[in-house]
Amino acid sequence: MKLLLTGLSHKxxxxxxxxxxxxxxxxxxxxxxxxxxxxxxxxxxxxxxxxVEFLLSSPDHMEPGPxxxxxxxxxxxxxxPFDGHIYRLEAREAIQHMFRVAASLDSMxxxxxxxxxxxxxxxxxxxxEGTVGGLLETVLTxxxxxxxxxxxxxGIGQMAVSVSYAAVELARRIFGSLKGQTVLIVGSxxxxxxxxxxxxxxxxxxxxxTNRTHARAEEMAKLFNGKAIExxxxxxxxxxxxxxxxxxxAPHYILTREDMQRVIAQRKNRxxxxxxxxxxxxxxxxxxxxxxxxLYDVDDLEGVVNANIKERTKQAEQAEAIVxxxxxxxxxxxxxxxxxxxxxSLQEQLExxxxxxxxxxxxxxxxMTAEQQQRQIEAMMETMTKSIINKIAHGPISELRRNAGxxxxxxxxxxxxxxxxxxS
Amino acid sequence: MGESSVLWLRVAAGLYSVGLIDAIITVVRRxxxxxxxxxxxxxxxxxxxxxxxxxxxxxxxxxxxxxxFQTMSFCAWIITVTFLGIYYRYKAAxxxxxIFPLVFVMTLVGALRNPVSPWSNPVMxxxxxxxxxxxxxxxxxxxxxTAAAAVVYLFQERQLKRKQTSGFYRVxxxxxxxxxxxxxxxxxxxxxxxxxxxxxSIWAFVDMGTRWIGDSSIAIGFLTWGVYxxxxxxxxxxxxxxxxxxxxxxxxxxxxxxxWLAHAQLQKRLLQ
Numbered sequence: 001m002k003l004l005l006t007g008l009s010h011k012x013x014x015x016x017x018x019x020x021x022x023x024x025x026x027x028x029x030x031x032x033x034x035x036x037x038x039x040x041x042x043x044x045x046x047x048x049x050x051x052v053e054f055l056l057s058s059p060d061h062m063e064p065g066p067x068x069x070x071x072x073x074x075x076x077x078x079x080x081p082f083d084g085h086i087y088r089l090e091a092r093e094a095i096q097h098m099f100r101v102a103a104s105l106d107s108m109x110x111x112x113x114x115x116x117x118x119x120x121x122x123x124x125x126x127x128x129e130g131t132v133g134g135l136l137e138t139v140l141t142x143x144x145x146x147x148x149x150x151x152x153x154x155g156i157g158q159m160a161v162s163v164s165y166a167a168v169e170l171a172r173r174i175f176g177s178l179k180g181q182t183v184l185i186v187g188s189x190x191x192x193x194x195x196x197x198x199x200x201x202x203x204x205x206x207x208x209x210t211n212r213t214h215a216r217a218e219e220m221a222k223l224f225n226g227k228a229i230e231x232x233x234x235x236x237x238x239x240x241x242x243x244x245x246x247x248x249x250a251p252h253y254i255l256t257r258e259d260m261q262r263v264i265a266q267r268k269n270r271x272x273x274x275x276x277x278x279x280x281x282x283x284x285x286x287x288x289x290x291x292x293x294x295l296y297d298v299d300d301l302e303g304v305v306n307a308n309i310k311e312r313t314k315q316a317e318q319a320e321a322i323v324x325x326x327x328x329x330x331x332x333x334x335x336x337x338x339x340x341x342x343x344x345s346l347q348e349q350l351e352x353x354x355x356x357x358x359x360x361x362x363x364x365x366x367x368m369t370a371e372q373q374q375r376q377i378e379a380m381m382e383t384m385t386k387s388i389i390n391k392i393a394h395g396p397i398s399e400l401r402r403n404a405g406x407x408x409x410x411x412x413x414x415x416x417x418x419x420x421x422x423x424s
Numbered sequence: 425m426g427e428s429s430v431l432w433l434r435v436a437a438g439l440y441s442v443g444l445i446d447a448i449i450t451v452v453r454r455x456x457x458x459x460x461x462x463x464x465x466x467x468x469x470x471x472x473x474x475x476x477x478x479x480x481x482x483x484x485x486x487x488x489x490x491x492x493f494q495t496m497s498f499c500a501w502i503i504t505v506t507f508l509g510i511y512y513r514y515k516a517a518x519x520x521x522x523i524f525p526l527v528f529v530m531t532l533v534g535a536l537r538n539p540v541s542p543w544s545n546p547v548m549x550x551x552x553x554x555x556x557x558x559x560x561x562x563x564x565x566x567x568x569x570t571a572a573a574a575v576v577y578l579f580q581e582r583q584l585k586r587k588q589t590s591g592f593y594r595v596x597x598x599x600x601x602x603x604x605x606x607x608x609x610x611x612x613x614x615x616x617x618x619x620x621x622x623x624x625s626i627w628a629f630v631d632m633g634t635r636w637i638g639d640s641s642i643a644i645g646f647l648t649w650g651v652y653x654x655x656x657x658x659x660x661x662x663x664x665x666x667x668x669x670x671x672x673x674x675x676x677x678x679x680x681x682x683x684w685l686a687h688a689q690l691q692k693r694l695l696q
Binding site: 155158169170172173174175176177267268269270271288291292294296300303304307308 | 580584585587589594597598599600601603604661662663664665666667
């Protein structure tokens with residue numbers, strides 16, 4: 001079986017080319033059927049916003065390259081626009097690429113979890129269409145395992161790489177579970193809304209919103225089944241709040257050190273997480289010096305994200321080593337699968353020889369008395385084993401004779417010597 | 425001290441023990457336990473204690489503060505009355521976490537003034553001692569967890585304050601988890617150490633008569649329990665976290681070690 005992976009990704013092609021090559025979800029079954037009709041033994045198509053890839057297998061006598069060329073000619077008019085952007089990977093390289101994609105090592109944001117789901121969905125469509133079931137099945141199933149191993153053995157997917165997720169990650173470091181935590185959003189900035197959305201999804205049950213324009217606060221509160229608070233009153237309820245997201249357009253500090261000292265005393269030092277994503281800043285930076293108050297502004301959150309990206313890169317190195325190890329194991333397995341039919345037929349042939357000789361010997365023994373059998377048994381065993389050896393050796397000896405004196409004959413002779421462990 | 429005055433004092437100690445249970449529940453569950461019931465029991469306890477003090481005063485024709493036992497009892501009663509007054513005026517319920525256990529222990533000590541006949545059953549003697557040792561050691565173990573969690577809390581808090589969110593920070597538990605661990609281990613530990621302390625005092629009282637109160641190793645035990653009580657109080661009423669909890673729990677742990685060492689010496693003396 002031959003294996004080919006071809007396509008383009010965010011690393012090799014701009015978005016206008018990726019969208020040109022993309023296969024719409026609705027037409028995916030048809031594309032798979034067409035690839036099979038054109039000669040592919042198996043086919044899987046992965047089409048996402050960051051990559052369009054075709055994974056094909058074809059019988060040994062057929063090259064998979066021309067199959068994909070004719071498919072692209074038929075579906076996309078021509079391959080020409082993609083020249084220089086499209087990659088073609090075969091055998092080991094194709095498998096390695098697939099493993100890397102599944103493990104999110106080839107993603108735009110390394111470690112993001114969506115790609116594995118997208119690959120599983122592509123596999124499910126191919127499975128439903130009956131275009132996967134042999135080599136590709138083995139490769140993809142292994143790719144899913146590799147992705148799982150990478151996730152569990154490295155911390156590649158554990159660190160937030162966006163500012164809003166970084167806020168959630170920090171909130172979890174402070175409160176453990178976000179269940180039952182109260183969040184107050186001050187202002188109506190988009191980033192604040194996004195952070196609140198993530199916190200809400202992560203379990204923060206009570207969302208309060210305040211804004212100079214109360215109608216806007218009510219509007220935003222509806223998004224989270226929350227409650228709008230009068231802007232003039234928000235300082236009075238601060239002690240009930242665990243997380244504050246400040247993103248108002250106020251040109252001065254709306255929370256000072258004195259305010260927070262009072263609030264934290266009211267809270268009996270229970271920790272508070274303040275996220276100031278407003279520019280100019282809404283919260284006095286000195287607030288961070290108060291025990292139990294954790295203040296992060298935009299730069300701090302960016303710093304967390306950058307540290308996480310660095311950490312992910314470190315983890316990715318470990319993940320790459322896992323992928324290489326798994327590819328080696330997979331190649332070994334495939335090689336073994338390649339020689340399996342030969343091993344089976346060799347075993348069958350030797351068994352046929354043995355069975356025929358045993359039958360012949362037993363037939364000869366049948367007409368004899370017990371005394372005759374006793375006398376003849378040694379000679380008959382000798383004859384039977386010699387016959388088995390002669391039949392087994394017949395093939396290699398004939399080959400040796402045929403190759404004697406031939407220009408390429410030495411190779412066959414050496415091989416036979418190696419097979420029969422003939423050292424002298 | 426007359427028989428009946430001791431009886432009233434012991435009844436008062438029994439009523440005050442409801443306050444001790446309430447304090448432990450409050451620390452472990454971080455919400456009001458049996459406060460209403462404990463407060464009522466506390467009021468009744470104060471009444472019984474007053475009867476005991478008056479009886480002793482009449483018998484001695486003077487204020488009954490002649491020795492450490494009587495002084496303890498009298499002092500406990502003053503604290504009780506003051507607390508009830510403060511509660512009536514300010515509704516400062518959080519003080520009860522400190523006052524209830526303190527008054528109970530002081531009253532209990534006061535009630536251990538009159539020597540009783542020595543152990544009639546040696547099994548009872550060894551069982552009580554074993555329970556005292558096990559409860560105390562469980563209390564120490566819980567305090568060890570409290571101190572360890574408080575130090576990790578301190579470290580994690582510092583990392584978060586300095587915005588250092590890589591490396592070691594990732595393997596540390598969240599502050600919320602550590603805080604919960606500190607509260608629970610502190611409450612459970614306080615319960616065990618108090619049980620150990622009470623049983624130890626009773627055991628020493630029966631075994632040694634009134635001499636036990638003057639033993640230095642027992643005094644260290646008192647001190648340790650006092651530090652533990654302060655830790656619990658500051659934690660519950662003032663919400664001490666981070667550095668303060670870490671320091672106080674380490675001090676309490678050091679006191680526990682000192683008590684342990686002192687008791688090892690005491691054991692040697694008892695065995696001689």
